[in-house]
Amino acid sequence: MDSDRVLIFDTTLRDGEQSPGISLNVAEKLEIAQQLARLGVDVIEAGFPITSPGDLEAVQAIARQVEGPIVAALARTHQQDIDAAYNAVRDAARPRIHTFISTSDIHIRHQLQTTREDVKGQARAAVAHARSYVEDVEFSPMDATRADLEYTAEVCRIAIEEGATTINIPDTVGYTMPHEFTTYLERLYELTPGLEDVVVSVHCHDDLGLAVANSFAGVLAGARQVECAVNGIGERAGNASLEEIVMLLHTRRADVEGLHTGCETREIARTSRLVSRLTGYPVQPNKAIVGRNAFVHESGIHQDGVLKERTTYEIMDATTVGLEVNSIVLGKHSGRHALQQALRDLGFEVSGQALNQAFKRFKEIADKKKQVSAMDLEALVTDELREAAVGYELEWFDVEASSRRPPHATVGVRTPAGDEVTGNFTGDGPIDAIFRAINAATGVDARLREFRVDAVTGGQDALGETSVVLELGGLSASGQGVSTDIIEAAARAYVRALSNAVRKVAETVPSEGPAAELEPTP
Ligand code: KIV
Ligand code: ZN
Numbered sequence: 449m450d451s452d453r454v455l456i457f458d459t460t461l462r463d464g465e466q467s468p469g470i471s472l473n474v475a476e477k478l479e480i481a482q483q484l485a486r487l488g489v490d491v492i493e494a495g496f497p498i499t500s501p502g503d504l505e506a507v508q509a510i511a512r513q514v515e516g517p518i519v520a521a522l523a524r525t526h527q528q529d530i531d532a533a534y535n536a537v538r539d540a541a542r543p544r545i546h547t548f549i550s551t552s553d554i555h556i557r558h559q560l561q562t563t564r565e566d567v568k569g570q571a572r573a574a575v576a577h578a579r580s581y582v583e584d585v586e587f588s589p590m591d592a593t594r595a596d597l598e599y600t601a602e603v604c605r606i607a608i609e610e611g612a613t614t615i616n617i618p619d620t621v622g623y624t625m626p627h628e629f630t631t632y633l634e635r636l637y638e639l640t641p642g643l644e645d646v647v648v649s650v651h652c653h654d655d656l657g658l659a660v661a662n663s664f665a666g667v668l669a670g671a672r673q674v675e676c677a678v679n680g681i682g683e684r685a686g687n688a689s690l691e692e693i694v695m696l697l698h699t700r701r702a703d704v705e706g707l708h709t710g711c712e713t714r715e716i717a718r719t720s721r722l723v724s725r726l727t728g729y730p731v732q733p734n735k736a737i738v739g740r741n742a743f744v745h746e747s748g749i750h751q752d753g754v755l756k757e758r759t760t761y762e763i764m765d766a767t768t769v770g771l772e773v774n775s776i777v778l779g780k781h782s783g784r785h786a787l788q789q790a791l792r793d794l795g796f797e798v799s800g801q802a803l804n805q806a807f808k809r810f811k812e813i814a815d816k817k818k819q820v821s822a823m824d825l826e827a828l829v830t831d832e833l834r835e836a837a838v839g840y841e842l843e844w845f846d847v848e849a850s851s852r853r854p855p856h857a858t859v860g861v862r863t864p865a866g867d868e869v870t871g872n873f874t875g876d877g878p879i880d881a882i883f884r885a886i887n888a889a890t891g892v893d894a895r896l897r898e899f900r901v902d903a904v905t906g907g908q909d910a911l912g913e914t915s916v917v918l919e920l921g922g923l924s925a926s927g928q929g930v931s932t933d934i935i936e937a938a939a940r941a942y943v944r945a946l947s948n949a950v951r952k953v954a955e956t957v958p959s960e961g962p963a964a965e966l967e968p969t970p
Contacts (some may be wrong), residue, residue, distance in 0.1 A: 452706040454697060455673040456690065457491040457649060458484050460723060461506070462522055463687050464677040465495070467729065469898075469917045471925040471948040476726045477506040478513060479833055483722050484678075485516040486795060487715040489690075491673070493546065496522040497536040498529040500955045507536035511543065518584065520544035525574035534581040545578040546616070547571075548588035551603050552595035564599060571603050575610035586614035588651065593617070593624040593632060601639035608642040614649050614673060615640075619662055622655025622685060626665035633669035649673035652688045654680060659688035664696060667707060678723040679731050679738065691716045691737040691769070699764055717770035718795070718826070725830050728915040728926035730900065737769055776822040780814035787825075794822060796829050806832055816932045817909045824911055827904045831930040831940075839864040839947035840890060842939050849878040857881035861889045861943060882939050883916075886946065894918040894946055898926075901934055916941040918949055923956065925949035 461477050464470070472480070477494070484492050492514065497504040511519045519540035523529035525547055537543035549570050550556060556567055571587065578585040587607035589600045604615050617633065624632070629650075637643050650666030650673070652659040663674045680689030694711045701708055720738035724731050733741045743766040745751045753760035776790045784807050791798050791806070798806055809828055814820050843860040858872040859882060871889030875881030883896055898917035903910035912934040917926045927944030931937040 451672075452708060453672065454667055454693075454707055454709050455490040455647065455649075456488075456694065456709050456711055457493060457520070457673050457675045458489040458517075458677065458690060459493040459651075459675050459687060460484070460677040460681065460690070461510075462493040462495050463675075463683060464681040464723075464727070466683050467681050467686070467727070469924040469926045470681075470727045470729065471952050472506075472726060473948065473951070474502065474506045474509055475833055478509050479830075480678075480723060480726060481510040481514045483715070483719050483795070485514050486712070487719050488709075488711045489517050490710060491518040491520050491544065493520045493522060493675075495536070497532040498523065498526075502951070502955050504532060504536050507533075508539065511537045511540035515541070518542040518544050520546045520586065523547045523574070523578070525549045525570040527573075527577060530574060530577050530581070534578075537582070542584065543582045544584040544586060544614075545582055546586040546588065547574045547578055548590050548616075548618075549574070549603075550591045550595075550620075551589035551600045552591035554594060555591050568603055568606055572606045572610055575607045575612050579611040583613070585612050586616055586649070587612040588616040588618050590618055591620040593619040593629065594621065597632060597635055598639060601636055604636070604640045604643065608640070608646055612646060614647040615643060616649035616651050616673070616675065617666070617671070618651040618675075619653060619659075620651075622653035622659060624652075624662055625656075625658060626661045629662045629665045630669045633666060633671065637670060644670075647673050649675060651675035653683065654685040654687065654689075657685075659686070660692045660696065663688040663693055667697075668704075678719055679729065679735070681723070681727065681729055689736070691720060695737050695764060695769065698768070713768050714770040721823075721826065722830065725827070725913070725928055728917065728928055730902070730915070737764075743771060776825065778810070778814065778820045778825070779818065780811070782810075782814070782820075790822070790825055791829060794826055794829075798829065802832065813911065813932060817911070821905055823905050827911055827913055827930045831928075839950060840943050842886075842936075842943045843868055845882060845885075845936070845939055847878045847882055847935055855881045857885040859885045859889050859939065861886060863890070864947075878935060879938050882935060883942050886939065886942055890946060892920065892946055892950060894920045894949055896942075897924060899938070901938070904930065912937045914938045914941040916945040918942070918945045920946075920949035921953045921956075923949060923952045925952050 494507040494510040495503040507521050519537050521533035521536045523533035533545045589603050592600050648671045650663050650671045652662040676690040677687040678690050680686040694709050733739050745754050750761045841862040845859045847857045849855045854874045855878040856874045860870050869889045871885045873881050873884035897919050900915045902913045913930050914937040915928045925948035927941045929937040929940030
């Protein structure tokens, strides 16, 4: 392999999905995985199969249908975790099992409540068991940056002896600093026989805002795989952001001695939008690379400079990350064929009944908006994808809003069994009324935690995109909706969040299943 090539291991669907409130269903995970393949990531960590039947199903679907990247599944060192991971990835063209156990004394003593010797034994057995299934096995000593380095090196040596092909060094709690991480890895190479013969990987969390800087330090110290997530989502403050790592190596390639990734940078913006939409996690406006202001110049001096010569204030061209590349515009006279071609240009293969449905929604929107842009189409198709996958569906609604009496809403909702149920409620505001009317219709007593409205594009007739996070039975779930009518978009988002919440509650394994005894997820 090219020694300057840095592998991108995307963990959006595993560590990213562990962010509170994210509840992707199988179709949504598959859509994200297909887009990650278009982006050209090397490894997709598709899930943690032992945690739920839904996760297992999603990893299986990705392993069977997504071509290109290696498909990895996460497993603790327990035998049943590794069996579940293997079951999930076995049909992939290139399957990987990723097994982990903590090597820090804090974790060994307080969380695992065991000994260093036992951890060594578990690591040995787990890697050997995983290798009996697949050739590609990754091992992670969790919380490595807070662990005793000599001991961690010993555990890594055992993993390599048993056949691990990638050793991943996690900064699990985002504690390390770039210069410290460099020294750590240099010493790890000295202490671990065989480390130079496997791929060394880094997995950095962003608790101190250093995830990308630490990952970069890791690469400069010899790591050739970076674990990261789109938009930097993940546990707590998140993981290293994929787009930042990729664009750092791309933009400064002349200064990083040819280090490079295999990613198609022009797919970055679209991947970011898809992940943000499906997870319901907004991207902060000033976020590097993918924030909506990342290429916007507000001050007169900057605008003047950019108009004269773009490079005065821009180190990257927006088109390199896929912004402003698509000039597709459709109108109300555009036909089914034009829509299909436009969707194809955007990377969506839509035909048959799905095309009919997309065309119906497109016509409704085109009647209200003069021009339907690529961004509108993307929002619409993603919205249709959610429709195909959820349990409850919004059939119709009536909302009476006035400044002289409390707002009242009535809704009709189709249940997963196919019946139409109705409910009504007089609320504090029209959105409150419709949300509670949906609760009344479905008999599900969910609590609203977050509600957000964004415009897909600029302009008065922009499509509204809403995101709802709600809580049910101690679990949170999100849903999104798109429409020219904000109340409709809000109701759609609520019904989807409710469906996701009901599914999540149903999937929570009662007391004696294997998932019940899972330690908190990594
Ligand atoms: O943060 C962490 O340590 C992890 C491991 C499973 C790699 O996510
Ligand atoms: Zn992690």
